[in-house]
Amino acid sequence: MATGRTHRPATRSRGIPEATVARLPLYLRALTALSERSVPTVSSEELAAAAGVNSAKLRKDFSYLGSYGTRGVGYDVEYLVYQISRELGLTQDWPVVIVGIGNLGAALANYGGFASRGFRVAALIDADPGMAGKPVAGIPVQHTDDLEKIIQDNGVSIGVIATPAGAAQQVCDRLVAAGVTSILNFAPTVLTVPDGVDVRKVDLSIELQILAFHEQRKAGEETAAGDGAHPAAARDASSADQGPDGDVPAVMPA
Amino acid sequence: MATGRTHRPATRSRGIPEATVARLPLYLRALTALSERSVPTVSSEELAAAAGVNSAKLRKDFSYLGSYGTRGVGYDVEYLVYQISRELGLTQDWPVVIVGIGNLGAALANYGGFASRGFRVAALIDADPGMAGKPVAGIPVQHTDDLEKIIQDNGVSIGVIATPAGAAQQVCDRLVAAGVTSILNFAPTVLTVPDGVDVRKVDLSIELQILAFHEQRKAGEETAAGDGAHPAAARDASSADQGPDGDVPAVMPA
DNA sequence: TGCTGTGAATCGCTTCACAGCC
């Protein structure tokens, strides 16, 4: 795509596999829950179940971080929480701006999962002058005109785009020009960014379409393989692959 | 996890690779945009750029669907839109329920990307009696008590969970018992479901944590490799791999 | 004995490179 560049010659050195990085937040979440229940240690088997992956994968993942477990015993919960947090860079404070305060932007502003992980919503930005000053989640919305100043004054390096698709690229360009180097994009568009800027996207309609694909297939097999209609029974409780895990995540370091 | 089951022996037969399925919605989006601009044909190179992938991957993906292109020319836009829609099961109507009408649930209810792709929000469900009857996105919210009846009356097979983490598993169990076989989970929990039920998850805070990981690494390299601070320049416009394609996640503008 | 840590085998996806067709 775009430039010919050998594509990712760097980022590989001395590194944790991208697939592993994508799972660390999952482990962290499970560990945090155990920590709150004051569980002191956990085995790879138990933790894997809580995180929804298999234990071999979990052990391999942890092996990239170092040897934090004790053979015959398991992992110390608190210690692991700390190590993973550090590895993910969550021991520091990350000021974040959210651009586009519609329904979704407001939902994100109100989302509790940020603060608890070191992310701080430094500002909310919207293009509608009518929104300016209105508080959302206790934070007054500011106008797009001040975007650059806001980014710089707050030392923001992570931006969240929750604007309509049409405005996304322009907002993205301004964020990047102002110094943002990581973008979480909720707008259904492919963003073009310079080297060195990471973009991750979240697109709900894509997830639904993937579900529809499998759903359709199920319906087909049902008629073909003559199986009863509604399951309802079959409590085999196999916590199936949860979403995009296996799916290679894909960020890109740039 | 859970049962030992050989883990997904099925789902594999006669199939399009999962990674390909996850990209089809991306191609569809790009093709729809071209269609709206009345572009009649497109080359793999052009379409790949619009979708944010490389052309070899795109051609390989399409090869799993069949041979829909013309050598020396490219792909017929309208025809491809149809073929991909059919493959994804979007030529039929998918009634969907959203459970948990907080900020996020409301944002999802208002999301326009559903209707345009064959998804129809059949009902909004919330546990708060105070919400009952209140219209959100023009649809009156119904109480959780009626969940089973709503699912059955509307023939719903896809459910979206946007409740707090604590309520998610219970809601999931009820959805599944009522006949739902595909679940899109926004709650930060691992859901356990019987065989035959698909779960995909979207967790915003996970995406942010992955960005933080790379952001932290950049900061480290900066000091180490003595590179200037803010980029701002370097317009190398390499539309890097956009997020969880192979992987995963998801959503919407608002 | 029990559970971690990890080489080796395997699997699936991506990329290459070019034959085949318009």
Next chain:
DNA sequence: GGCTGTGAAGCGATTCACAGCA
């Protein structure tokens, strides 16, 4: 000549299976 379709090579991630240590 140009662009698709695809075998084959390459590569990263997953899984296996067991050695190593508490």
